Amino acid sequence: xxxxxxxxxxxxxxxxxxxxxxxxxxxxxxxxxxxxxxxxxxxxxxxxxxxxxxxxxxxxxxxxxxxxxxxxxxxxxxxxxxxxxxxxxxxxxxxxxxxxxxxxxxxxxxxxxxxxxxxxxxxxxxxxxxxxxxxxxxxxxxxxxxxxxxxxxxxxxxxxxxxxxxxxxxxxxxxxxxxxxxxxxxxxxxxxxxxxxxxxxxxxxxxxxxxxxxxxxxxxxxxxxxxxxxxxxxxxxxxxxxxxxxxxxxxxxxxxxxxxxxxxxxxxxxxxxxxxxxxxxxxxxxxxxxxxxxxxxxxxxxxxxxxxxxxxxxxxxxxxxxxxxxxxxxxxxxxxxxxxxxxxxxxxxxxxxxxxxxxxxxxxxxxxxxxxxxxxxxxxxxxxxxxxxxxxxxxxxxxxxxxxxxxxxxxxxxxxxxxxxxxxxxxxxxxxxxxxxxxxxxxxxxxxxxxxxxxxxxxxxxxxxxxxxxxxxxxxxxxxxxxxxxxxxxxxxxxxxxxxxxxxxxxxxxxxxxxxxxxxxxxxxxxxxxxxxxxxxxxxxxxxxxxxxxxxxxxxxxxxxxxxxxxxxxxxxxxxxxxxxxxxxxxxxxxxxxxxxxxxxxxxxxxxxxxxxxxxxxxxxxxxxxxxxxxxxxxxxxxxxxxxxxxxxxxxx
Amino acid sequence: xxxxxxxxxxxxxxxxxxxxxxxxxxxxxxxxxxxxxxxxxxxxxxxxxxxxxxxxxxxxxxxxxxxxxxxxxxxxxxxxxxxxxxxxxxxxxxxxxxxxxxxxxxxxxxxxxxxxxxxxxxxxxxxxxxxxxxxxxxxxxxxxxxxxxxxxxxxxxxxxxxxxxxxxxxxxxxxxxxxxxxxxxxxxxxxxxxxxxxxxxxxxxxxxxxxxxxxxxxxxxxxxxxxxxxxxxxxxxxxxxxxxxxxxxxxxxxxxxxxxxxxxxxxxxxxxxxxx
Numbered sequence: 001x002x003x004x005x006x007x008x009x010x011x012x013x014x015x016x017x018x019x020x021x022x023x024x025x026x027x028x029x030x031x032x033x034x035x036x037x038x039x040x041x042x043x044x045x046x047x048x049x050x051x052x053x054x055x056x057x058x059x060x061x062x063x064x065x066x067x068x069x070x071x072x073x074x075x076x077x078x079x080x081x082x083x084x085x086x087x088x089x090x091x092x093x094x095x096x097x098x099x100x101x102x103x104x105x106x107x108x109x110x111x112x113x114x115x116x117x118x119x120x121x122x123x124x125x126x127x128x129x130x131x132x133x134x135x136x137x138x139x140x141x142x143x144x145x146x147x148x149x150x151x152x153x154x155x156x157x158x159x160x161x162x163x164x165x166x167x168x169x170x171x172x173x174x175x176x177x178x179x180x181x182x183x184x185x186x187x188x189x190x191x192x193x194x195x196x197x198x199x200x201x202x203x204x205x206x207x208x209x210x211x212x213x214x215x216x217x218x219x220x221x222x223x224x225x226x227x228x229x230x231x232x233x234x235x236x237x238x239x240x241x242x243x244x245x246x247x248x249x250x251x252x253x254x255x256x257x258x259x260x261x262x263x264x265x266x267x268x269x270x271x272x273x274x275x276x277x278x279x280x281x282x283x284x285x286x287x288x289x290x291x292x293x294x295x296x297x298x299x300x301x302x303x304x305x306x307x308x309x310x311x312x313x314x315x316x317x318x319x320x321x322x323x324x325x326x327x328x329x330x331x332x333x334x335x336x337x338x339x340x341x342x343x344x345x346x347x348x349x350x351x352x353x354x355x356x357x358x359x360x361x362x363x364x365x366x367x368x369x370x371x372x373x374x375x376x377x378x379x380x381x382x383x384x385x386x387x388x389x390x391x392x393x394x395x396x397x398x399x400x401x402x403x404x405x406x407x408x409x410x411x412x413x414x415x416x417x418x419x420x421x422x423x424x425x426x427x428x429x430x431x432x433x434x435x436x437x438x439x440x441x442x443x444x445x446x447x448x449x450x451x452x453x454x455x456x457x458x459x460x461x462x463x464x465x466x467x468x469x470x471x472x473x474x475x476x477x478x479x480x481x482x483x484x485x486x487x488x489x490x491x492x493x494x495x496x497x498x499x500x501x502x503x504x505x506x507x508x509x510x511x512x513x514x515x516x517x518x519x520x521x522x523x524x525x526x527x528x529x530x531x532x533x534x535x536x537x538x539x540x541x542x543x544x545x546x547x548x549x550x551x552x553x554x555x556x557x558x559x560x561x562x563x564x565x566x567x568x569x570x571x572x573x574x575x576x577x578x579x580x581x582x583x584x585x586x587x588x589x590x591x592x593x594x595x596x597x598x599x600x601x602x603x604x605x606x607x608x609x610x611x612x613x614x615x616x617x618x619x620x621x622x623x624x625x626x627x628x629x630x631x632x633x634x635x636x637x638x639x640x641x642x643x644x645x646x647x648x649x650x651x652x653x
Numbered sequence: 654x655x656x657x658x659x660x661x662x663x664x665x666x667x668x669x670x671x672x673x674x675x676x677x678x679x680x681x682x683x684x685x686x687x688x689x690x691x692x693x694x695x696x697x698x699x700x701x702x703x704x705x706x707x708x709x710x711x712x713x714x715x716x717x718x719x720x721x722x723x724x725x726x727x728x729x730x731x732x733x734x735x736x737x738x739x740x741x742x743x744x745x746x747x748x749x750x751x752x753x754x755x756x757x758x759x760x761x762x763x764x765x766x767x768x769x770x771x772x773x774x775x776x777x778x779x780x781x782x783x784x785x786x787x788x789x790x791x792x793x794x795x796x797x798x799x800x801x802x803x804x805x806x807x808x809x810x811x812x813x814x815x816x817x818x819x820x821x822x823x824x825x826x827x828x829x830x831x832x833x834x835x836x837x838x839x840x841x842x843x844x845x846x847x848x849x850x851x852x853x854x855x856x857x858x859x860x861x862x863x864x865x866x867x868x869x870x871x872x873x874x875x876x877x878x879x880x881x882x883x884x885x886x887x888x889x890x891x892x893x894x895x896x897x898x899x900x901x902x903x904x905x906x907x908x909x910x911x912x913x914x915x916x917x918x919x920x921x922x923x924x925x926x927x928x929x
Contacts, residue, residue, distance in 0.1 A: 099801070181808065274808055294809040331808040352811045415890030418711045426715040535698075604700055618716045621700035629897035630705025631692040636900065637889075639685035640907040642732060643677050647914060649736045650743035652785060652835045653778035 025240030027262040027344075028321050029284055034263040035220030035487035038063045039192040047229040047271060052111075052168040052177040054188065054227075060160040061221075062152075062192050066203045070152040070195065073160075074131070074207035075144045076218075078187035079113035081210040082169035082176070086139035088132070089210045090172070097172055098336070111169030111176065115144065115190055119161040123149035134209045134444070142210040144190065164190055171336040178333035185237075186268035186342055187216065194219055194381075196489065208383050211444045215375075215382035215389075218265040220487050225267060226258040234277060236290045236326045237269025238345040263321070263487060264343035265379045270328050282307045283314075286324050292331040294352045298361065302329055302348065305362040309369040312400045316475045317373055318482040325372075327365065339364055341371030357413030359405065363420060367397040377486050385492060386443040387522075391458020398424055398459060421463055421612075427456035429615040435525045440492055460612050461521045467610035468510040469502060477502035492522070509566050509582065509610075517565060521613065526563035530585065530605045531619035533558050537574075537599040544597055553600035555622070557583065557590040565611055572602040572623070580607075601625055656873055663920025669753050670916045672763055673746055677911065680735055680742075687728055695721040706895040740782075744775035747839070754922050755843045766843070773842050773849050780853060781835040788831065792824045829871055834860035836925045844929075863928055870924055874917055881910050 028034055045056030064070050081089035085102055095102045118125040127147035132140050152158045166188045168177045175186045193207025194217055206217065223239060231245060231253050239261025248254045261267055270290065278289040280303045287306050291299055306327060310320055328347040330338045338349035346368035350361040370393040374380070380388035398420035401409035408417035428434070436448020439458050446454070466474040481490070481498040496518055503514040510517060520526045533556040540550045557569075569581040575598055583590055583605070592603065602623035609617060664670070696702065696717055704713045718725065745767040751774075752766020753759075796817065803813050838856030841847055847855075885907065888894070894903040 100805075179806065179808065292809060294811045332803075332810045332813075333805055333808055335804070352809065352814055414886050422712045422715075426712070426719070430715065430719050602700060616716045616720045618696040618699045618701045618713060618720070622698045623700055624698075626698050627702055627706075627897065628693070628697070629895075629900045630702040630710075631689055631697065632897070633706055633894075633900045633903070634692060635685045635689035636904040636907060638688040638728075639678070639681040639904075640911065642681035642684045642735065643911045644914075645732065646677060646680065646736055646739040646743075647911070647918075650740055650747075650778075651832060652781040653740055653743035653747055653774065 025242055025260060026323050027240045027260050029319070029323060030321065034321055036063070036065065037221045037263065038065055038219040039221040041189075041221065041223050041225075041267070043189065043223070043225040043227075045225070045227055047183070047227055047233075049180070049183060049230060049233065049271070052108075052183060053165060054185065055165045056163070058162040058164055058189055060158070060162065060192060062158045062160070064152045064154055064156055064158065064195070066195055066197070067154050068195075068203050069154065070148065070158070072145055072147045073158070073195075074193040074205040075115075075146065076142065076187065076191040076193060076207060076210070076216075077113050077115075077130070077144045078142055078191075078210045078216075079111050079166055079168075079175060080130075080141035082111040082172055083141060084110055084139075086137070087142065087210070088135055088137045088140040089142070089212060091137065091139075092212045100172060100336075102172070105170070109170040111167050113164060113166040113188065113190060115146075115162050115164050117163040118146060120149040120159070125149055132209055133205075133207065134211060137209075140209055143193070143207050162190055171334065174337055174340050176337065178331070178336075181274050182270075182272045182331055182334040182337075184268075184270050184328075184330075184334065184337035184347075186337075186340070187266075188268075191218060191266070194489070199491070199493075206381065206384075208444070213386075213446055213450055214444045215386065216266060217381045217383055217489075218379070220263050220265055220379060223259065223261040223264065223267040225261075225269070226256055227269070227271075228254055228256050229271060231255040232273040233271040234273065234275040234290060235269060235271045236275075236277070236288060236328065236345070238264060238267045238326070238343045239322075240286075240324045261343060265376060266343055268342035268345050270337075270347075272331075272334075274331065275328075278303065280307065282310045284323060285310055285320060288324065288326045289329065290326065291329040294331075295329055295350055298329065298350050298352075298354060301356075301362055302327060302350065302365055305365040306369060308404045309366045309400050312403055313370070313373060313396070316399070317396070317478055318377075318486065320372065321377070322372075325369070339368065341368045341375060343376045344372065346371070355413060358411055359401065359409065362404075363397055363401050363410060366400045367393055370396040370400070373482065378482065378490050379488070380490050383444060384442045385440070386454050387439045387458040388490065388492070388495065390455045391439065392462065394424055394455040395459035395462040398463070421459075424456045424459045425463070425612055427452050428460050428613075434527050434615070438523050438525050440522045457613075463612040464521075464610065465499065465510075467608070467612060468508050469506060470508070473502060473506045509568065513564075513566060520563050524563075527561035527615060528563040528565060528611060528613045529559075529561040529615050529619070530567055530611075531558045531560055531616070532556075532603050532605060532622035533589075535600060535603050535622045535624055537601070537624070540595060548597040550595055550597055551599050553594045553596055553598075555592040555600065555603045557592060557603075557605060559585060559588050559590070560619075561615070563613070565613075567606045567611055568608070570604040570607040571600060572604070574599040574601045656870065659870065659924045660917070660920045662923040663918075664916045666753065666758055666919060668760065669750060669758070669763055670912060670919060673750065673915050674908075674912050676742065676746060677739075677915075678908070680739060684728060684732060684735065687731070688725075691721065691724045691728070692717070695724060706900065740778070741775065744778050745771045747778075748774040748843075750919060750922060751839045751843050754919070754926055755840060770839075770843060774839060776849050777835060777838045777842070777853065781831055781838070785828065785831050788827045789824065792820055792827065796820050829868065830860055830864045833864045833867060833871075833925065836922060837863075837929055840926055840929050859929060867925065867928055871921070874921055877917060878914065881913060885910050 040061040042059040045054045047054050081087045085095060125146055129145050130141040131143050131145045168183060170176055171178055175184055177183045193205045196206050197203050235257050237259055239259045242260045243258035245255040245257055248256055275290040276293055278299045280287040287303060289299055289303055306325055322344045324344050326345045329350050330347060335349055338347045340347045348365040354361055374392040375382060375389035382389055401420040407419045409420045410423050411418040431449045431452040436453050437446045439453055477498055485494050500514060503511045535555045537551050537553045540552050542550045544550055564585050566584050569583050570578050572578045604621040606620055701713045704710045748770035749763030749767035753762040834857045837859045838852045841852035841855050888906060
């Protein structure tokens with residue numbers, strides 16, 4: 001018996017050693033670079049959890065791929081957005097952000113990132129200034145401009161050595177600490193802005209301050225990050241782990257972990273002693289879930305969400321080129337770090353004993369995973385073109401969830417069923433003011449319902465395109481967009497061109513007006529609403545050549561919105577047959593008339609609901625023989641619930 | 654007396670149950686028929702109606718609310734007023750029920766009892782409702798006011814959830830105690846003919862003494878009610894009830910549930926009368 005125990009103990013020790021030493025990782029599936037790798041970083045940092053700080057060195061290798069000689073660079077210093085209430089990010093919030101009152105914060109609750117020393121070769125750089133390219137708030141320190149000691153000629157690579165210190169704030173949004181055990185490091189280091197050619201052909205730094213309604217933008221590159229920290233911490237982040245918690249000679253209780261990430265635009269990580277690590281895999285991808293102990297029963301649901309997402313994207317968009325995916329299911333006090341996306345590292349949000357019939361936690365994880373394609377591989381500027389990631393991601397969130405769970409993909413509880421795409425469409429259709437800024441408005445200039453427009457309306461536009469084009473053809477189009485633009489910074493024009501190409505290749509009802517459609521859908525705030533005013537049928541008094549009675553059949557259709565789209569019409573006849581017609585959708589009132597031996601019974605505009613942007617499907621049809629059973633069902637339900645309410649309310653009377 | 658006998662004693666007064674049921678139905682019909690009218694006027698000729706009969710009508714209902722929500726929202730206001738009106742009507746109805754149980758059960762006893770004891774039932778009802786509101790605020794107030802703080806401070810929502818469940822259980826015990834006290838007050842008023850103030854004091858004292866022993870039976874009634882709700886929600890989702898006839902059958906089932914619930918209320922009153 002004793003030797004069995006010894007054997008089991010030995011096995012446990014061996015497995016422990018193995019999990020702590022998964023060396024020589026390969027961060028992508030390719031041996032060759034997938035991107036131009038313009039911005040590359042090597043970090044050696046110390047994490048002091050009591051102070052929530054990291055200090056250390058950062059070596060930046062940045063390639064000048066422009067025709068210009070670069071004399072200064074700009075760095076994102078986004079942790080300074082949480083340095084105090086005067087930052088541009090927080091001053092917009094009026095001391096209250098996402099329900100959190102910022103008044104009464106202690107000094108320790110604020111964060112910062114400082115460059116303490118900069119060196120280019122042997123030259124120490126002293127000319128460093130915070131600049132405010134977007135507003136006049138000289139208190140904002142989210143962008144640092146460094147005048148270089150040596151010019152960087154076109155094609156040359158700059159090597160810049162920085163010493164820096166970052167301190168996490170008590171989490172306001174995304175980056176920060178919660179109590180003294182949860183530390184989330186995102187936009188935590190001095191990061192290169194993007195030097196690029198704008199749409200007017202001018203090259204300059206695209207390095208916006210950190211403002212609300214704004215996320216991130218960066219060049220692809222490699223990250224080599226070595227973190228020294230206390231050994232009780234579980235640590236996870238972007239890329240793969242080249243070294244995990246290796247003891248440091250002479251420093252008891254301190255260990256080193258090294259991450260390698262290739263062809264990514266950012267690097268985020270989390271450290272907490274109170275996270276449990278769960279592993280799974282999908283084909284070439286090692287999936288790691290970091291979750292609080294109380295969420296043990298939810299891990300399968302989240303890992304399944306990752307696997308379904310990987311499979312769907314592999315089938316419908318393109319290959320996931322990385323070897324890892326790390327998911328963080330934050331603890332309750334870390335929820336403000338949830339619901340975000342970083343390269344090969346995503347954060348969700350779930351609750352203990354969350355009902356299986358409500359799949360919002362899976363849906364959110366799918367959403368964040370989808371960003372690996374739209375934001376990371378297709379690294380659009382999230383600040384200027386947020387629709388190119390958030391809108392696409394919402395669309396694919398719906399696609400993955402409905403592929404996985406069918407039409408009741410989001411909620412299926414006690415008979416109440418909601419599908420993702422229906423929910424998304426309603427987020428747009430229920431907007432009290434749909435005349436907000438158009439989808440393609442620069443993110444930080446957007447006015448109105450941001451989520452309803454950027455996320456949901458864009459997804460509804462994509463759903464409309466898919467339904468007109470056909471599912472397979474749409475997939476082909478997106479695969480083309482993905483392949484031609486991966487590891488670059490796609491813009492609106494890149495997407496528009498593939499849409500036009502696809503609609504030309506596969507002619508359909510929308511093909512002839514696709515240019516106008518794209519302008520109205522993306523650059524305007526127009527509304528689609530087609531409706532049927534009436535339907536009628538009456539004997540004409542005449543007969544056809546065979547002696548059959550002829551009927552006047554008529555209907556009046558209305559274009560209630562200002563967004564013009566050609567639509568199909570389906571005329572249902574009393575004998576059970578139907579005929580299809582097309583309406584160009586232009587006239588405000590469109591009369592339909594047919595002299596026929598058949599009697600018109602109903603008419604349906606866009607019977608297959610391809611025009612998903614139409615804000616009201618109920619008025620798309622009109623029948624002379626309505627089946628009121630459905631109305632009775634709801635009327636009797638309301639009677640039943642009113643009876644129950646008055647019974648319950650009067651229990652003490 | 655066993656549970657079956659208790660239930661039988663309540664359902665032995667079908668006329669009484671049916672009168673209460675009819676009063677509730679008439680009130681509810683005023684809402685139900687308006688819902689029918691609003692739906693009919695808004696989408697009555699739409700082919701989308703087909704979707705309403707099936708379970709998955711999310712899109713139909715949302716489009717209806719987005720476009721015609723203004724027509725439906727006044728109905729919610731009406732429901733609020735109806736609840737207030739019914740609380741007054743209930744004082745009359747319950748006075749009649751208690752009179753029928755305690756004094757005599759005849760054709761007109763609900764009307765005689767209702768009119769005789771209306772004001773006293775109303776006072777007891779209002780006082781007990783105030784006590785219930787104060788109890789709810791005392792129990793839930795501190796918990797709810799701390800949730801935001803706990804969200805920021807706690808690593809796990811588990812204690813918040815279990816704490817909430819524990820408080821819900823505590824709150825339910827208090828609610829049961831107040832309910833029993835309210836019933837005992839009414840019994841004292843009708844049976845002994847004493848003043849409301851005295852009856853309330855006696856009722857509360859009696860409730861302190863006897864509620865614990867009543868809990869198993871009251872819990873059994875609660876479970877029967879819960880079972881009825883679950884069965885209804887399961888049946889409601891059946892595709893069998895997506896035809897016009899099916900909808901009518903579903904309506905009959907719903908009304909049967911409501912009728913049984915009133916019968917269970919009468920049975921509860923019979924049981925509590927027997928405990929005093």
